[in-house]
Amino acid sequence: MKIKKFTAASMQEAAKQIKKELGNDAVILNSKQVKKRKWLGLRAEQAVEVIAVLDRESRGAKKIPPHAGEGKKKAEMTDTVQTFQPQQQARKFDLSHYKEVLPEPLKKAERLLDRAGLTDQMQKTVLSELLHSSIAAGDLTEENVTFKLQELLAEKLPSKDRWQEGIQSKYVVLFGSTGAGKTTTLAKLAASTMLEEHKKIAFISTDTYRIAAVEQLKTYAELLQAPLEVCYSKEECLEAQTKFAEYDHVFIDTAGRNFKEEQYITELQEMIPFESGLQSFLVLSASAKYEDMKQVLSRFSDIPVNQFIFTKTDETASLGSVYQVLTESMIGAAFLTNGQNVPEDILSVSPKDFVRMLME
Ligand SMILES: Nc1nc2c(ncn2[C@@H]2O[C@H](COP(=O)(O)OP(=O)(O)O)[C@@H](O)[C@H]2O)c(=O)[nH]1
Ligand SMILES: [Mg+2]
Structure with a gap:
């Protein structure tokens, strides 16, 4: 160039x-x-x-x-x-040698992409697309460039219909590694379904590796005056399902400790009622590194994951790694959580909202 x-x-x-x-x-x-x-x-x-x-x-x-x-x-x-031609979007520019002569709005775009924590490759791709986008030479204002930048970033995300689905199925299960925020998030989802939509809810815990894990969920169940069944086997899970036949939603908590072991995945597949109406969420901490997120994703590749939940967005300065995971997996994000308060610290966003958060 x-x-x-x-x-x-x-x-x-x-x-x-x-x-x-x-x-x-x-x-x-x-x-x-x-x-x-x-x-x-x-x-x-x-x-x-x-x-x-x-x-x-x-x-x-x-x-x-x-x-x-x-x-x-x-x-x-x-x-x-x-002037800029939209049909040329696929080409890539290496702008690194030309930074000083770039007009200020483009320099700013570059800084924004860098601050968002995107990979170098992604930054290059988006900048190149920006240069070839339909912004005519005369329209190169900061406002136009920022708008176009957000549009280009949003285009790469999974489509809108994969995002804000809410809680729809009878069974709702959360997977993810220990400490990701599964139990807390499950309580948030259950509480808002009960309090806002006036649904009849129940809990199942399959996290039987740690006593504390069951105790934690029990506390939330008591607060909500909802029943909780602790299941150690597939049979017990089936019994619990029968018991909760009349309930609108059953929220299932899982352990994350052994996510590296194949046996654990097999166990999950046996215990969780995948065959009946089920929404499954993979819970990832937004503050985790991109490589770690990818690893968790591949561990759970044998389990049908409907959507992501990204937790702890309040604990990270950039959502770059979340953006990368979303664009690569093309799985939508159902919820983001932004604090420890149950049930309020949870939100559902559109791809556009997410890009705005990414650029903040
Ligand atoms: N700051 C912050 N902390 C969170 C969030 N979600 C969960 N946590 C905390 O993360 C820790 C682990 O959560 P927990 O639900 O037990 O994770 P689990 O092991 O996946 O079930 C707890 O201290 C939670 O309060 C969040 O959105 N923001
Ligand atoms: Mg837990």
């Missing part, structure tokens, strides 16, 4: 220079009126400063004879230099 600043007496003159040096496929990034000093700075003349860029890999980049276009009228002349 070639990027260059041109100074000329008029836009027409600048277009001529750009065409001569960069060819017909050059794209104007930015243009502004400047004063050009002459005679040792004693006289100032109006001039225009234009930043243009040429992607060397551009398919249509043919050599143009230096005199082509000369003598044409102004309108035709400016037509020979392209």
Whole structure:
């Protein structure tokens, strides 16, 4: 990629220079009126400063004879230099060498992407798409660029219909590693379903590895005056299902301790009523590293996961790793949690809301 600043007496003159040096496929990034000093700075003349860029890999980049276009009228002349073309979005630019000459709104976009904690590759892709997006050269304002940036980021996320599904099925189960926030989140979901939608709810705990885990859920069940069954085997789980036949929603808590062991996954598959109406959520801490999230995701790959729940968004400065996981898995996020208070610290967002949070 070639990027260059041109100074000329008029836009027409600048277009001529750009065409001569960069060819017909050059794209104007930015243009502004400047004063050009002459005679040792004693006289100032109006001039225009234009930043243009040429992607060397551009398919249509043919050599143009230096005199082509000369003598044409102004309108035709400016037509020979392209503005951003949406159909070119797939191409990638490496902007790292050209940072200083980028117009301020693009520099800001770059800073925002970096602060959001996205991978270098993702930052490059999005910036490249921004350069090739339909923002015409004249519309390169901070507001337009930010808007377009959010649009491009949202496009990569799983579609809107995979996000705000709420609690719909009879059985609701949460998976995830220990400490991710499963039990707390389960209590939040159960409480809001009961208090806001006036549903009849019950709990099942299969987290029998730790006494404390059952005690924790028992406390919430007592507060909500909802029944709790602790199940150690598949048979007990089936019994509990029969017992709760009349209930609207049954919230199932699981252990996370052994998520690395295959046997644990097999156990889960046996105990959880996957065959009946079931919503399953994989709970991931938003403050976890991207690589760790990916590892958890692959451990649970044999279990049908409907949606994600990202916890502890209040504990992390950037949602970059969450964004990466969402774009790679194309599984939507049903809920985000942002604190320890039950039931209030939970929210459901759209992809657009999420991108806004990511950019904050
Ligand atoms: N700051 C914060 N802490 C949370 C959040 N969700 C859960 N926690 C805390 O994380 C810890 C582990 O939660 P727990 O529900 O027991 O996790 P589990 O092992 O997956 O069941 C507890 O101290 C929770 O209060 C959240 O959204 N924000
Ligand atoms: Mg727990």
